[in-house]
Amino acid sequence: MYELVSLVNRQYGFEGIAMKLQRKPQEPGKTGKVTRPQDPEGTRRNILEVASKEFALNGLSGARIDEIAARTRSSKRMIYYYFGDKEGLYLHALENAYRLVRDGETKLDTDGLAPPEALRKLVEFTFDHHRRHEEFIRMVMIENIHHGQYLERSDIIREVNKTAIDHIARIYHRGVSDGTFRAGIDPVDLHWQVSALCFFNVSNRATFAKIFDRDLDSEAAQARLRNNTVATILRFVSLRPDMAS
Amino acid sequence: MYELVSLVNRQYGFEGIAMKLQRKPQEPGKTGKVTRPQDPEGTRRNILEVASKEFALNGLSGARIDEIAARTRSSKRMIYYYFGDKEGLYLHALENAYRLVRDGETKLDTDGLAPPEALRKLVEFTFDHHRRHEEFIRMVMIENIHHGQYLERSDIIREVNKTAIDHIARIYHRGVSDGTFRAGIDPVDLHWQVSALCFFNVSNRATFAKIFDRDLDSEAAQARLRNNTVATILRFVSLRPDMAS
């Protein structure tokens, strides 16, 4: 009997189980009775949350499966049950980080604003958003240390940032049309600039602050860097930058 | 007798030995006879070079002492003899990375140029320099993952980037004086902007390229990003940015 169970598990693998779980979102642990000991979705989510924190904090090789298991409401066996192996868990954590951040980004609406104001709002939003999601930034850093080899395996993630480009491209083209922005800039390059400044603010805060003996975490310092970043981007795209910021 | 040696080593620690080696730079292996089997400085340098590569590639927890030892002309025993433990080796590798990059940076001279041209040259140099020293960038990324806790222990590193600030500050103040740059920008903030753009270009190349399906390594793409970066910085500081780039 146990042989059979074992066989079935091996046959479908954890992906099969995961798909089944997604197909049937019954929300057992939350809305149902609290006394219910079995809660697959809850267990899975709990593991993923704990793992995300641990990977973001310690990296792929630095994170410990035993440590993750200990912080979980569940056990180590369950990690392997749902995610196969350490790399599988990491990949899911990475995808999860991207998904969380995308979900937040879609809330921004700039269609009613004039292009410079729209771009200002987008940059400010990106700056704040990156700052709020340090865990995501750290996952991207870690993934870059691994040369993006896990991101490469994920179909989900590529999709995520396409919307970001669409958004900034729309603003930019509106600005070119009404004569406030100069033509000839690739929207991806513009996004690159915004990303670079907003990303660096979080990713390199530790070393930058320590080398130059500055408190970059203070509200005053962050407000200044934020203003600088907006000014930088607006001046980069504007036809008459001295009027822009 | 061996007890005594052991005792002495423990008493002075590896720092004592390291200092002694620095105090007496006899250059044994290179200019001297090649047949000399013992070459402490060479061994030390060789270990450090190998370790730097391994740490930059795999991170602190990802790097393996046995792997480093295997790639060395020497042995694992020597790593512990000279650097104490894994963290000691990492710290020296980190310091070494900063030192190497600083040594390269001091070669830049912009004193004869007009401020906009000087700043352009500085940005271009920084862009190229970061790109050439990917190993350094990766070490800084890794150190940021560790919240800069090792950098904190190092007195040497803080010194390094002071000269970078001095340089950009001098250019900026010359520009303000002659009326080409706007006043009120903190030179550290300006350096922050330059660093962000040049750093991001190397640090996030993997994920950015994979998400947007672009070859950012090509000479054409790099030239474009380099031009954009220069334009961005010049427009940020200039009084009349539309004239600057």
Added chain:
DNA sequence: GACTAAACTAACTAGTTCGTACATTCTTGT
């Protein structure tokens, strides 16, 4: 209410990894 697949647990294993004890060779000052 018996049956079955899914969910879950505890203990274990095979292999890795940092670090060290012990032994030997080389170099230098006297």
Added chain:
DNA sequence: ACAAGAATGTACGAACTAGTTAGTTTAGTC
């Protein structure tokens, strides 16, 4: 020439770590 100490090689062990084995419990279904 010869101590004394610096530099190096070998082999090993204790602790850790990813992953597994073997078994139990739960909950939906017929």
